[in-house]
Amino acid sequence: MNAISFVHEQLTAKKQYPKFKAGDNVTVNYKIVEGNKERIQSFKGDVVKIQGTGFTASFTVRKISDGIGVERLFPLYSPHIDAIVLNKVGKVRRAKLYYLRERAGKKARIKEKRV
Numbered sequence: 001m002n003a004i005s006f007v008h009e010q011l012t013a014k015k016q017y018p019k020f021k022a023g024d025n026v027t028v029n030y031k032i033v034e035g036n037k038e039r040i041q042s043f044k045g046d047v048v049k050i051q052g053t054g055f056t057a058s059f060t061v062r063k064i065s066d067g068i069g070v071e072r073l074f075p076l077y078s079p080h081i082d083a084i085v086l087n088k089v090g091k092v093r094r095a096k097l098y099y100l101r102e103r104a105g106k107k108a109r110i111k112e113k114r115v
Contacts, residue, residue, distance in 0.1 A: 022090075025086075025090065026061060026086055027044040028061060045070075046061065047060070047061055048061065048062045048096065048098070048100065049096045049097065
């Protein structure tokens with residue numbers, strides 16, 4: 001099994017993204033295909049969780065749009081992801097931030113880590 005995974009890693013090129021974790025504020029630029037046109041749509045929000053390892057890794061980003069919480073799950077090594085921009089580094093003590101789903105307004109804020 002190690003030989004198969006080794007060859008798989010050598011043949012598929014990994015994209016380079018900034019290091020981010022749960023609590024960070026990121027902008028994901030995602031390619032949208034509509035018919036024969038292609039455009040880039042950005043999704044800016046807080047990372048709720050990162051799960052999986054290797055090429056099956058994915059992460060969930062949550063934002064508030066018109067007062068309604070919207071979560072979107074992105075495969076980390078998807079060919080449709082154009083770029084991931086790290087906006088803020090959050091100060092959190094958990095790996096999964098599911099508690100943000102019940103909070104609204106100022107209670108749903110994540111403090112920024114000072115560097």
